Amino acid sequence: MNNTVIDAHNISKVYNPETIPVYAINNVHLHLEKGEFTALVGPSGSGKTTLLNLIGGLDKPDNGNIFINGIDITRLSANELINFRLHNIGFVFQSFNLIPVLTARENVEFIMLLQRIKKRNRENRITQLFKQIGLEDRINSRPAYLSGGQQQRVAVARALASKPQFVLADEPTANLDSKSASNLLDIMDKLNKEEGMTFIFSTHDPRVIERARRVITLVDGRISSDTAVVETSIPHHINS
Template sequence: MKDDNHKNCVIHTEELSKIYDEGAVPVKAVNNVHLHIEKGEFTALVGPSGSGKTTLLNLLGGLDTPTSGKVWIHGKDLSTLSKNKLIDFRLHNIGFVFQAYNLIPVLTARENIEFVMLLQKESKKERKDRIEQLLKETGLEDQGDKKPSELSGGQQQRVAVARALASKPQFVLADEPTANLDSKTAGNLLDMMAKLNKDEGMTFIFSTHDQRVIDRARRVITLVDGAISNDEVRDTNKVTT
């Protein structure tokens, strides 16, 4: 890794590419991406549909394997990890927020949030305290015992965010976190994440089409045909709650 002097580096990539070769013509979903994400960034990946945003997000989170190039997280080369070690590494370092929520339908909101901490083998007290804190922060104090089917889309998305934060991750990867949410719900969700970013220095990377997310981002990275076409760093005081 060539950025040893960057002590606050969370993610670093070099010549990162992902090629899908399932049809007659290979598709470069991610094309030779060099990226450096510092701790505490509030960054949006933007671009037209098919530009590679979600694929890049999945590569950064170790959910997909690059065709070529490298991803380092806190200096750890993901390609050197076995499947089981990669799963464990993601569990303790990365929070994921998926567009489809991916909540476990038979579990309550409280149990969905707790699930990742059970995998981490946190104590019962730590789990209980963290769950109550996250339910309060997400405005779900009175919804903890409801299952996903009993919650609105916005409430389910807030549970998904709380679950992502439960593990106290190094950073959060959020794929279209405000998709299909009304303006008020989306605004509340973004307020919460911006507050965590400001108060706790938590790093957020969004894949998004939503102008509401883009307007709040302090860094906007534009992808076209899998490659970075523009990387704009904005006023560091931009994110407010």
């Protein structure tokens, strides 16, 4: 059985190619399997967010190919890519990106409406998701009446609404206090361990890194190390 979710080959992203080229991502190879809980780390400007955006189809590489479940997303048209993201990839952003005029419930349901999921199935999924994030009592609140931690939990529910192949989380704890960050990571960790949901983080946060089962370090747009963390929490190097 093939558990490969993401397979990226020789991908590069170059800015200012006609003057002084700057490689945000430089000839990166990346293989990720279903059920991973992986952190992309590195200093500012190392390429973490750029790599996440390329994997998520929010940007296109200048070179290389990115296969998601065997489909090369670099060859998809703009409309095909939008549809592919909608059905296969969940996103969690640093700034939450909730629609302020919608309730928490409506923010989550919006994704399912785009997918034309039937009302009964939407209702069942929404009930399940708000139970998982522990916000059943705030389901009808608008973002302005939710704390930062609560908003980010709603963002996680929204990311999961479409039952994606994986979730990309860009600095999800950056705007959260310690308790809110811990609660959020508990939810994501549980979803990973109990349901096999694949999470890929871009992060500076040691609280995220210490929970990751794989840590990929980027420096100047290249992968400098790729470390799997075994159950004993002793790092085991894959390559460097």
